[in-house]
Amino acid sequence: MSKTARGVTIGAPSASAQRIPLLLVGVALLALCAALSLALGARAVPLSTVFGALFGDAHGKDALVVTGLRLPRTVVGLAVGAALGVAGAVAQGITRNPLAAPTTLGINAGAGFAVVVAIYALGLNQPVQYVWFAFAGAGGAMFFALLLARRSGDIEPVRLALGGTVLQLVLLSWTSAVMLASERTLDEARFWLAGSLSERPLDVLYPVLPTLALGLLVALAVTPALNALALGDDSAQALGVPVARIRLAGAVAVVLLAGSAVAVAGPIGFIGLAAPHLVRPFLGGDHRLLVPGCLIAGPLLLLAADVLGRVVIRPSELEVGIVSAFLGAPLLAVLARRVAR
Amino acid sequence: MTSEQLASEKGASEPVARKSAVPAPSAPADATPEGARRNELSTRGLDLRYGDRVIVGGLDLVLPGDAVTAIVGPNACGKSTLLRGLTRLLAPADGTVALDGTDIHRMPARALARRMGLLPQQPVTPEAITVEALVRLGRYPHQRLLSPWSSADQAAVDAALERTGTAVLRDQPVDQLSGGQRQRAWIALALAQDTDLLLLDEPTTFLDLRHQLDVLDLVAELHAQAGRTVVMVLHDLGQAARYADHLVVLKDGRLAAAGPPADVLDAELVKSVFDVDCRVIPDPESGTPLVIPKHRPTGRRTPA
Numbered sequence: 001m002s003k004t005a006r007g008v009t010i011g012a013p014s015a016s017a018q019r020i021p022l023l024l025v026g027v028a029l030l031a032l033c034a035a036l037s038l039a040l041g042a043r044a045v046p047l048s049t050v051f052g053a054l055f056g057d058a059h060g061k062d063a064l065v066v067t068g069l070r071l072p073r074t075v076v077g078l079a080v081g082a083a084l085g086v087a088g089a090v091a092q093g094i095t096r097n098p099l100a101a102p103t104t105l106g107i108n109a110g111a112g113f114a115v116v117v118a119i120y121a122l123g124l125n126q127p128v129q130y131v132w133f134a135f136a137g138a139g140g141a142m143f144f145a146l147l148l149a150r151r152s153g154d155i156e157p158v159r160l161a162l163g164g165t166v167l168q169l170v171l172l173s174w175t176s177a178v179m180l181a182s183e184r185t186l187d188e189a190r191f192w193l194a195g196s197l198s199e200r201p202l203d204v205l206y207p208v209l210p211t212l213a214l215g216l217l218v219a220l221a222v223t224p225a226l227n228a229l230a231l232g233d234d235s236a237q238a239l240g241v242p243v244a245r246i247r248l249a250g251a252v253a254v255v256l257l258a259g260s261a262v263a264v265a266g267p268i269g270f271i272g273l274a275a276p277h278l279v280r281p282f283l284g285g286d287h288r289l290l291v292p293g294c295l296i297a298g299p300l301l302l303l304a305a306d307v308l309g310r311v312v313i314r315p316s317e318l319e320v321g322i323v324s325a326f327l328g329a330p331l332l333a334v335l336a337r338r339v340a341r
Numbered sequence: 342m343t344s345e346q347l348a349s350e351k352g353a354s355e356p357v358a359r360k361s362a363v364p365a366p367s368a369p370a371d372a373t374p375e376g377a378r379r380n381e382l383s384t385r386g387l388d389l390r391y392g393d394r395v396i397v398g399g400l401d402l403v404l405p406g407d408a409v410t411a412i413v414g415p416n417a418c419g420k421s422t423l424l425r426g427l428t429r430l431l432a433p434a435d436g437t438v439a440l441d442g443t444d445i446h447r448m449p450a451r452a453l454a455r456r457m458g459l460l461p462q463q464p465v466t467p468e469a470i471t472v473e474a475l476v477r478l479g480r481y482p483h484q485r486l487l488s489p490w491s492s493a494d495q496a497a498v499d500a501a502l503e504r505t506g507t508a509v510l511r512d513q514p515v516d517q518l519s520g521g522q523r524q525r526a527w528i529a530l531a532l533a534q535d536t537d538l539l540l541l542d543e544p545t546t547f548l549d550l551r552h553q554l555d556v557l558d559l560v561a562e563l564h565a566q567a568g569r570t571v572v573m574v575l576h577d578l579g580q581a582a583r584y585a586d587h588l589v590v591l592k593d594g595r596l597a598a599a600g601p602p603a604d605v606l607d608a609e610l611v612k613s614v615f616d617v618d619c620r621v622i623p624d625p626e627s628g629t630p631l632v633i634p635k636h637r638p639t640g641r642r643t644p645a
């Protein structure tokens with residue numbers, strides 16, 4: 001695999017065309033994962049019943065579990081995973097830093113802090129109520145990270161990654177401080193802070209659909225420029241890329257996507273970081289393939305982690321944020337080793 | 342009209358002796374009328390600063406079109422900063438930079454990128470990118486969102502690969518090439534951009550002598566055969582004198598001298614700009630000025 005990864009051709013339509021079947025394989029895997037997500041859990045449902053429940057003629061308890069609980073959960077997982085995957089690819093593109101992700105830019109920590117403060121001060125106790133606080137926290141954190149990264153009008157990629165990491169640590173410590181001050185807040189927030197898809201009705205997803213769609217559009221619009229940006233700011237500018245504007249637009253896309261994701265599911269790490277690294281060995285570094293690839297790899301990783309979390313300690317379950325971090329870390333280590341070789 | 346025809350019609354300084362096997366890329370179309378396109382960069386009262394530090398101050402300069410210009414000067418004299426100012430990577434604190442009379446800061450980014458290409462001093466090579474993929478990125482200013490890769494794009498890429506001798510390397514990853522090959526691949530990217538004007542920031546740094554000469558010969562060929570106007574920052578005065586039609590000598594961000602190498606490069610200038618005692622003799626090979634530092638008794642070093 002590593003051989004073909006090195007033979008990758010950025011921008012070649014012929015090579016790109018050769019890689020489109022790989023995208024289809026990804027879609028097939030994703031469909032399989034979605035089917036498993038509908039079928040597996042505390043109560044395993046046969047696939048035939050799943051199909052029956054989805055397309056109308058099956059009734060009863062199993063069918064109710066599928067349509068009432070697992071279908072919304074799977075749909076939310078698809079949307080959140082896609083948002084995180086694309087946000088990760090764009091974040092790494094605009095910072096030229098393979099470690100950039102919604103987590104390392106402080107977005108997840110910002111959302112977490114805002115939600116914890118809201119729980120503490122306003123006495124909230126439903127994930128549906130957290131949505132806008134999480135979104136505002138995510139936006140605020142990204143804004144601060146951009147402010148830290150500004151130098152004479154431009155956003156410096158190294159300062160952005162560094163500033164985001166510092167911001168993340170500060171926000172995490174403030175979050176801990178609030179939770180330690182109030183036991184009730186700790187109790188309410190700890191499950192949300194782990195990042196989870198359970199008990200997220202579609203009502204949680206609807207309010208963020210516009211921001212998700214807008215974020216995706218902006219991400220796709222800046223995608224060709226990200227290829228030129230990979231050559232360094234000077235070369236990109238000499239090629240006619242409005243570097244500062246592209247970087248700002250990319251940051252806006254990241255905050256829209258990651259903010260929507262965290263608002264729905266809580267802070268889920270590793271998906272945004274790992275999805276681009278998973279896609280690159282197969283599709284190469286061309287962002288015009290990488291971004292669509294992450295649109296598939298993000299939900300694939302998230303649903304796989306969610307399904308796994310449901311079956312490992314059946315009938316109880318592990319939060320998807322815990323599973324993704326648990327599995328994502330070794331996966332990333334393996335990928336990093338392969339790149340280094 | 343091709344840039345080659347353009348060059349010969351205007352009476353290029355060197356006759357186009359060998360027609361290259363590769364057709365010269367066609368001149369990019371934009372708003373500037375053909376008659377006004379001399380590819381002449383000029384600065385007027387140019388002030389370039391990093392923060393409060395003035396690097397280049399009050400510079401009035403004309404870089405002739407259809408020529409090879411070398412910018413030389415001691416370390417930290419502002420050579421590279423000047424090149425950044427000329428290519429809009431650095432906004433002037435005061436004064437203007439104009440291309441054929443039009444302020445480059447008033448030109449749309451893409452239009453400028455179709456007139457002027459740049460090889461930065463330390464470009465970033467994306468991991469695992471192949472030579473052809475790298476060179477293809479040079480077509481960026483010619484492409485639109487959702488517009489397909491055209492045969493003109495492919496022709497420009499093929500011509501750039503041929504001219505730089507990197508066609509055989511097209512499928513190789515750039516990060517595994519030697520320094521000289523990599524530099525040629527990057528020059529190919531700037532060529533695929535298909536601009537009349539090419540700016541190179543120390544293109545020979547980190548290369549051994551043979552590869553330095555390869556790059557400089559390529560520059561001479563680009564000017565003579567493809568009619569490109571070249572502006573480059575160089576360190577070696579002998580090479581600058583041999584390969585450039587026009588020499589710009591900077592000291593402390595100000596113009597020390599400018600003109601044909603044979604007219605401006607003498608012992609007095611080298612002493613005043615570089616603080617080096619030397620003799621300037623005709624290069625036995627090319628007849629251009631050659632700087633020979635005088636023998637210094639051991640122990641005499643430049644005070645730190």
